Amino acid sequence: MTGRKHISALLIHGAIILYVVFLLFPLLWVVATSFKPTAEIYSGELTILPDDGTLDHYRSVINGQQVLRSMGNSFIVGVVSTVLVILLAVPSAYAMVRYTSVINNAILGWILVSQIFPVILVMIPLYVMLRHMGLTDTLTGLTLVYVVWSLPFVLWMMHGYVKSIPLELEEAAVIDGASRIQVIFQVLMPLLLPAIGASALFSFISAWNEFFFALVLMKSPALATLQVELARYTGMEGQARTGPLAAASVIATIPSVLLFILMRKWFTTGLVSGALKG
Amino acid sequence: MKGMSTKRAHSLYSRKELGQFQLLLPVVLLISVFSAYPLLRGIYLGFTDYRLGDPIVFNGIENYLQLFEDEFFWESFRIGMLWTFVVTALQVGLGLGLALLLNTKVRFASFYTILILLPWATPPIIRGILWRQMYEPNSGAVNIMLLNAGFIDAPVNWLSSFEYVIPSVIIAGVWGEISKAAIFLLAGLQTISHDLYEAGTIDGAGAWQRFRHITLPVLKPVLAAIISLTFMWNFNTFGIIWVLTQGGPGGMTRLPMLAAYEEGFRYGYIGYAAAIGNVMIIILSVMLFFYIRVQLKERTER
Structure with missing residues (x-):
């Protein structure tokens, strides 16, 4: 009996390891490439640990300025849009939880719809609108788009968190004479800090990773975001730049990977139970 | 009173x-x-002949008549449907397999979970770059492995070959989202009480019977949700294909989003691009309807 149990455990581990190899190999390969001298990249050997590791590709990314500048753009757009999204989402989520009305259903319905409609349909008129407002090819315009883009999901996350806060806490503050805005910012905000942290990370990463809107809106190379800049290197000039591109990809992936590891609990439980049970 | x-x-x-x-x-x-x-507004523009800078003129269903005869459009939708069905099936199927494995309460399950989260954490553009480097004819791991193993005699250019490009982009597309499906499904599996399985085992049910009669019925709503969501996400794919092939070679991987992008933002046929978007909405609505129906049924049954 125990022998059979051991064998089945072994088989299960074996199968999981097969998955892990498939899922991690491309990442490992690019990390390895980023540390290999160019000659070794083209040596035709399947090496994961470079024979003669080098930081040259990382140096050339950092000295090349363009990637660094695009990272700066992505960072600014990500931070500003995140702050705005949080400031908008907290009071709104509060309003949706504490008062019930038709608007709630309209907003929740919109959250669902916004997750799936073809972005091209929104992008076309949005592009025309932003062009009239002189906001295409500006970081302001892109920030605005990202605020609207991540707002529904953050609102929905926040909605779930506000729901879990007992009403009694607020009532005590109201009896002490606090106004509604005070209740939101002095009572609710501190209690919501973990939720705000999670939503902020989510919103920052969705801006950091976003590609389509940035591709359409940003035309000047100086204003390109990181994803647009990196996608550009895969065009004509891609071949010669395998090493630096690998290094830049590794750098670009780090924020997102950190987020997933930090929020692993949330991704593996909160998101799912919330998403599927409504 | x-x-x-x-x-x-x-x-x-x-x-x-x-x-x-x-x-x-x-x-x-x-x-x-x-x-x-x-x-x-986008839906409306799909019924006009709008080009950037020109006045907007309503032209009824003319765009759709034109689409009907546009073989590039048909080709793009054919590829789009193929991509969506195959990638969704593989993502959900492989994801379910992984979720079932992780749900057996093996040791190191949480360590494995961190590892499998990594592809999901990779931005779509970077996924494209990773796989371009994997498929690179001279330096890519795929060719090196196959050459060393003797499966091929000369390097293959996976992403510009008519024969191999579709399976190649499908593998890259499946890779990035298996984890997401697995994590969603694992959470669903964890709601199933262990006692049920034990009762099943005592009653003499084998692994397959337990899956068929205990796991599957409980998992059905989660499975339906993940299938419809994954389907909708895959149908809207843009970034990874843009990086891998830009729709090539010869339009073989030109998914509907790429087609709409090119019509609208490369050639300036805004009205026509919006019309493609409208056709996409019809297909997405069918899936959305399916999703909502399952969700509502779930909720009323509780």
């Missing part, structure tokens, strides 16, 4: 509603102006 209390409740209610409206106003305004209006 009774009338009085309802009256009071009513006035309280409307005051509250006003307060709610004030709090929601900025969000409602932003969403209406920059998201809902553009969506409706």
